[in-house]
Amino acid sequence: MEKQTRVLVTGAGGFIGHHLTRYLVERGYWVRGVDIKEPEYEPTSANEFQVLDLRNMESCLTATSGIDQVYGLAANMGGIGFIETNKAVIVRDNTLINLQTIEGARINGVKRYLYTSSACIYPGYLQNETDIAPLKEEHAYPADAEDGYGWEKLYMERVCRHYSEDFGLETRVVRFHNIFGPLGTYDGGREKSPAAICRKVALAEPVDTIEVWGDGEQTRSYCYIDDCVEGIYRLMQSEHSEPLNLGQDRMLSINELVDIVAGIADKKISKRYDLSKPQGVRGRNSDNTKLREVLGWEPRISLEDGLVKTYTWIEQQIQERAPAAENLAGVSAAPAAL
Numbered sequence: 058m059e060k061q062t063r064v065l066v067t068g069a070g071g072f073i074g075h076h077l078t079r080y081l082v083e084r085g086y087w088v089r090g091v092d093i094k095e096p097e098y099e100p101t102s103a104n105e106f107q108v109l110d111l112r113n114m115e116s117c118l119t120a121t122s123g124i125d126q127v128y129g130l131a132a133n134m135g136g137i138g139f140i141e142t143n144k145a146v147i148v149r150d151n152t153l154i155n156l157q158t159i160e161g162a163r164i165n166g167v168k169r170y171l172y173t174s175s176a177c178i179y180p181g182y183l184q185n186e187t188d189i190a191p192l193k194e195e196h197a198y199p200a201d202a203e204d205g206y207g208w209e210k211l212y213m214e215r216v217c218r219h220y221s222e223d224f225g226l227e228t229r230v231v232r233f234h235n236i237f238g239p240l241g242t243y244d245g246g247r248e249k250s251p252a253a254i255c256r257k258v259a260l261a262e263p264v265d266t267i268e269v270w271g272d273g274e275q276t277r278s279y280c281y282i283d284d285c286v287e288g289i290y291r292l293m294q295s296e297h298s299e300p301l302n303l304g305q306d307r308m309l310s311i312n313e314l315v316d317i318v319a320g321i322a323d324k325k326i327s328k329r330y331d332l333s334k335p336q337g338v339r340g341r342n343s344d345n346t347k348l349r350e351v352l353g354w355e356p357r358i359s360l361e362d363g364l365v366k367t368y369t370w371i372e373q374q375i376q377e378r379a380p381a382a383e384n385l386a387g388v389s390a391a392p393a394a395l
Contacts, residue, residue, distance in 0.1 A: 234304025
């Protein structure tokens with residue numbers, strides 16, 4: 058009988074890590090989930106879940122003990138507002154987490170280690186216009202990564218390469234492009250743009266105005282969570298050791314994103330622009346040429362289908378929280394700030 062593969066998912070209490078844990082368990086893997094907190098919205102599917110602070114080396118050694126494969130998703134991160142105002146905290150925490158986790162994996166004889174990088178590693182000089190060319194993997198250099206978060210990600214990509222070449226630890230590197238879906242943060246300041254827009258529209262009246270950061274013309278591409286976890290898994294099984302994009306290659310503006318969500322909600326939504334808020338790069342899109350070549354696959358779930366599922370879940374969360382807030386206050390709950 059073949060030995061069951063033992064897998065560690067770090068960041069298993071977070072959005073992508075939680076979905077990935079369930080995906081792996083359903084495919085017969087024994088999964089240890091590790092995070093500084095348990096999942097927020099539903100119980101973990103992990104065979105074993107450990108609450109550990111991976112900024113501590115001892116915790117990293119504990120987490121990687123007896124493990125065959127590591128999916129490294131643990132990070133202190135959030136949307137553009139959080140990233141642009143917490144650079145020192147992000148660089149400090151994520152460097153400690155990632156360096157010590159990969160070192161723990163080396164010490165404990167882990168066979169394969171997948172690191173989750175980001176499109177934030179791509180140079181700012183390639184993303185100054187709304188109608189930009191899709192970003193190819195080789196565009197990472199000459200480097201001009203997003204300040205703080207992006208530079209730490211790019212540095213860890215190099216660490217993975219060196220650990221593979223010098224220590225024989227097989228590494229895989231995936232560059233995420235705006236992953237979204239249910240069970241992700243949608244308020245509190247760490248949420249990404251699809252979740253923030255879904256929340257604002259869900260809280261709006263049938264005819265209303267919501268705030269949009271910037272002029273709304275900035276462009277992005279968005280990948281639904283189910284495609285994301287399948288792509289991660291396929292990359293881990295492959296023999297491709299160089300960084301690989303994982304995202305949709307359909308680029309649209311934030312204004313268009315708002316209009317799609319408003320249509321899903323059947324609301325007439327106008328936009329009020331706040332040019333003082335963080336906006337990130339002007340344009341960003343994934344080039345999936347290498348993804349198709351390496352994996353013989355690419356994300357298939359449409360933005361509209363993914364947003365229907367995401368909006369429905371966020372709307373339900375807001376509705377379930379409203380009666381609790383009303384009971385607590387003894388009066389009708391006030392709308393949350395946009």
